[in-house]
Amino acid sequence: MNKRRGFSIWPVVVLILMIAYMLYTTIQRGNTGNYSYTQFVRDLEAGTAISQVVIEPNQELPSGTIYAMKDGKQYSFYTADVGRVEQEMLDHGYTNYTTTDVVRPSWIEQNIVYLIMAGALIFFLFFFISGQQNAGGNKMMNFGKSRARMTREGVNNIRFKNVAGLEEEKEDLEEIVDFLKNPQKYTKVGARIPKGVILVGPPGTGKTLMAKAVAGEAGVPFFSISGSDFVEMYVGVGASRVRDLFADAKKNAPCIIFIDEIDAVARRRGTGMGGSHDEREQTLNQLLVEMDGFGVNEGIIVMAATNRVDILDPAILRPGRFDRKVAVGRPDVRGRREILDVHVKGKPLGDDVDLDQIAQTTAGFTGADLENLMNESAIAAAKEGRAYIVQNDIRQSFVRVGIGKEKKSRVISDKEKRITAYHEAGHAILFHVLPDVGPVYSVSIIPTGIGAAGSTMPLPEKDEMFNTKGKMIQDIIVSLGGRVAEELIFDDITTGASQDIKSATGTAKAMVTQFGMSDKVGLICYADDENEVFIGRDLAHARGYGENVASAIDGEIKRIIDECHQEARRIITEHIDVLHSCAKLLIEKEKISREEFEALFTDKALTDSQ
Ligand code: ADP
Ligand code: MG
Ligand code: ZN
Numbered sequence: 001m002n003k004r005r006g007f008s009i010w011p012v013v014v015l016i017l018m019i020a021y022m023l024y025t026t027i028q029r030g031n032t033g034n035y036s037y038t039q040f041v042r043d044l045e046a047g048t049a050i051s052q053v054v055i056e057p058n059q060e061l062p063s064g065t066i067y068a069m070k071d072g073k074q075y076s077f078y079t080a081d082v083g084r085v086e087q088e089m090l091d092h093g094y095t096n097y098t099t100t101d102v103v104r105p106s107w108i109e110q111n112i113v114y115l116i117m118a119g120a121l122i123f124f125l126f127f128f129i130s131g132q133q134n135a136g137g138n139k140m141m142n143f144g145k146s147r148a149r150m151t152r153e154g155v156n157n158i159r160f161k162n163v164a165g166l167e168e169e170k171e172d173l174e175e176i177v178d179f180l181k182n183p184q185k186y187t188k189v190g191a192r193i194p195k196g197v198i199l200v201g202p203p204g205t206g207k208t209l210m211a212k213a214v215a216g217e218a219g220v221p222f223f224s225i226s227g228s229d230f231v232e233m234y235v236g237v238g239a240s241r242v243r244d245l246f247a248d249a250k251k252n253a254p255c256i257i258f259i260d261e262i263d264a265v266a267r268r269r270g271t272g273m274g275g276s277h278d279e280r281e282q283t284l285n286q287l288l289v290e291m292d293g294f295g296v297n298e299g300i301i302v303m304a305a306t307n308r309v310d311i312l313d314p315a316i317l318r319p320g321r322f323d324r325k326v327a328v329g330r331p332d333v334r335g336r337r338e339i340l341d342v343h344v345k346g347k348p349l350g351d352d353v354d355l356d357q358i359a360q361t362t363a364g365f366t367g368a369d370l371e372n373l374m375n376e377s378a379i380a381a382a383k384e385g386r387a388y389i390v391q392n393d394i395r396q397s398f399v400r401v402g403i404g405k406e407k408k409s410r411v412i413s414d415k416e417k418r419i420t421a422y423h424e425a426g427h428a429i430l431f432h433v434l435p436d437v438g439p440v441y442s443v444s445i446i447p448t449g450i451g452a453a454g455s456t457m458p459l460p461e462k463d464e465m466f467n468t469k470g471k472m473i474q475d476i477i478v479s480l481g482g483r484v485a486e487e488l489i490f491d492d493i494t495t496g497a498s499q500d501i502k503s504a505t506g507t508a509k510a511m512v513t514q515f516g517m518s519d520k521v522g523l524i525c526y527a528d529d530e531n532e533v534f535i536g537r538d539l540a541h542a543r544g545y546g547e548n549v550a551s552a553i554d555g556e557i558k559r560i561i562d563e564c565h566q567e568a569r570r571i572i573t574e575h576i577d578v579l580h581s582c583a584k585l586l587i588e589k590e591k592i593s594r595e596e597f598e599a600l601f602t603d604k605a606l607t608d609s610q
Contacts (some may be wrong), residue, residue: 014120018113026090037085040068044092053089053097057082063374156222164342164367165335166206168306168478172326173197173214176301180218180254183299195291196302198262198317200309201328206369207305211258214303219560221255223248227264238265246290246300254299259287262304268313284313291321306496329365334359339367343374348388358394373401399444417587419486419494420445422597425582426485427500428597429575430478430568436471437478439598443582444591469517472507476564477571479504484568485579508560509553518556526553575601 043049050068057064064082068075079085082099089097108115148223160170179186179193186193199207208224215222225245249257259265265283294300304322306312316322331339337359344355358373365373374389376397383390422444439570441457516523526545572579578600584593585600 010120010123014116017116021112034076035066035068035077037077037079040066040077040085041088043068043070044089044094047092050094051096053094053481055082055097055099056084056265057099086548098373113118146373147608156212156216158209158216160213160217162342163206163209163213164338165331166210166328169199169210169326169328172324173210177214177217179218180214180256180299180301183254194301195320196304196322197324197326198309198312198322199305199326199328200307201305202330202366204366205328205369206332207328208258208260209367210326211256211263211303211305214301215256215258218254218256221252222258223252223255224258224260227259227261229264236281239286241510242283242286242290246294249300250294250298254301257300257302259302259304261306262316263306263308263311266304266306266312266316268311284316288315288321296427331370335371336365339370340374347374347378350388352388352391353389353394354391358398369401373397376400392462417445418583419490419496421583421586422485422579423482423494423496425579425586426481426483426568426572427478428582429572429578430474431456431458432598432601433575434474434477437474439594441594442591443586443597447584469511469515472511472515472517473560473564476504476507476561477568479507480561480565480568481572484565484572488569488572488576488579489583500527504564505557506563508564512553512556518560521549521556 034339040050049070052069054067055064056067062081062083064079066077066079066082068084074471086097086099089095096470163170175535176194176197183193201207211224212222223245229241245257250254263286265280267280267284277475291302302322317325337355340359342354349355374397377389377393380393380396381387384393386391424445428440428443431440438458479500480497482500483493486493486497512521513526516525526549581600581603582592582597585596589596
């Protein structure tokens with residue numbers, strides 16, 4: 001962050017003033033007038049031309065300026081040595097001259113540069129000190145003014161219909177909209193309307209969009225500011241921004257104040273490391289003071305968004321502050337389908353585009369991802385000079401948006417390619433064979449650009465509320481498939497499976513410590529909150545169980561992984577023909593579709609039965 005953002009103008013101003021002054025003085029000094037020494041001497045020799053001379057010595061003797069009256073006009077020139085001019089005049093017997101006092105520039109003139117510099121210094125010091133002393137009471141030059149962007153009714157034309165899916169969330173917020181529209185309805189029956197609503201969810205799920213839609217629906221002004229805007233520059237500025245923001249809002253009530261990324265200011269106090277956390281605490285305190293300060297039904301609703309509710313200071317969630325929490329999750333299949341509908345508006349689609357299928361294959365995508373997907377597809381279509389999007393554009397963009405860019409340019413050795421092909425084929429076979437996972441949507445050995453050498457993407461049939469033990473076991477088996485294939489085919493194994501192993505271990509650990517799926521460990525939750533910040537507060541967090549339990553847990557995790565490993569080996573060995581043919585096809589085509597992959601099994605069945 002640019003810490004001096006608010007100041008950058010001042011050094012420039014000072015510099016310009018200094019340069020201007022120097023130029024001014026040099027021009028003055030260098031101004032030798034309309035006459036020259038040679039000319040003067042010549043005139044002296046002529047004897048009659050010059051009527052009167054004034055010598056004006058400079059402060060830096062012996063230089064000075066000579067003024068001579070000639071034919072009723074005044075001429076002047078600069079000389080480096082007034083003594084020489086005087087001598088010259090005496091030599092020519094010219095005595096009608098006067099010498100003025102040495103010209104002394106006024107004290108101010110002499111020291112203006114230093115004055116400016118000292119002034120600037122005092123200014124800076126004053127700003128620092130006052131900023132530190134009175135928690136942001138400093139309003140000098142608007143440095144502390146809130147930079148909240150205000151969107152007024154009319155400008156904000158986002159409505160609930162622009163937010164696809166998220167039906168429950170909209171329902172939750174409907175009441176807020178209604179309150180902003182008809183506050184009397186609520187105040188009449190003495191209802192207390194929440195002051196603050198916090199939207200919680202992963203980035204790109206539409207939290208900002210939702211807050212805007214609430215303002216749009218209610219037709220009230222929308223003040224938005226990001227938490228990270230608060231936390232910058234000097235101590236006290238954030239707090240003063242909060243104050244200004246609320247002051248502005250009060251003048252415009254009813255309205256909505258939206259604080260994006262509130263976790264940047266409202267982190268749990270007394271945690272975190274390093275620098276500006278005094279500043280953050282002051283900002284947070286000011287925010288709490290302001291929220292407590294305005295009356296219950298004043299018509300201001302503070303909305304906030306974060307993706308880290310776990311790190312928020314509990315004080316902010318107390319009644320009378322952000323006491324309403326709305327979880328904005330990743331969309332389910334239906335939600336994704338609706339979001340796609342929103343974002344294909346104005347984008348002509350070819351006949352082969354199947355939005356239902358895209359919605360199905362994009363599990364985990366957020367609204368922002370889907371918007372990005374459709375935009376990329378439109379770009380791909382435009383690049384090929386087509387006026388409509390075809391399925392292939394989307395397929396290409398899918399890889400780009402979902403798992404990184406197809407990087408065909410990077411040179412991959414044949415050996416790498418072969419290993420990756422077998423690795424992915426291993427995953428794919430297990431996905432296909434095991435009942436609760438898969439089927440496979442695509443298998444690819446095109447690098448994803450985000451570290452993975454290839455990818456095997458399952459096609460989620462439906463979004464499930466909870467997992468079963470059987471499915472979790474199968475997830476682990478699938479994760480290990482890549483490594484198993486490498487073991488079976490090559491003498492050596494690679495580091496490429498580290499992510500797979502990590503996720504397998506994670507699942508196994510959750511089964512044992514969270515879901516009570518291990519008889520040996522039992523129905524006890526041993527999991528620590530893994531989402532907690534692991535610095536500061538949590539350093540002192542005790543594990544809460546003894547060595548015996550710890551080793552039992554580790555033993556169970558290992559047992560589950562080992563059994564899954566055995567099973568993966570068994571299944572892949574059984575389908576070793578498919579492993580070879582799949583790897584071969586992958587090496588040849590780099591990417592195969594579901595149909596091509598499933599055909600490998602039927603081909604095999606055909607040849608077997610013959
Ligand atoms: P967040 O604030 O949760 O990070 P945004 O509201 O900024 O997410 O969403 C970014 C963009 O993604 C939006 O401008 C919109 O185009 C798209 N988007 C996200 N969620 C949705 C949704 N539910 N419906 C339609 N578009 C969405
Ligand atoms: Mg946002
Ligand atoms: Zn893998």
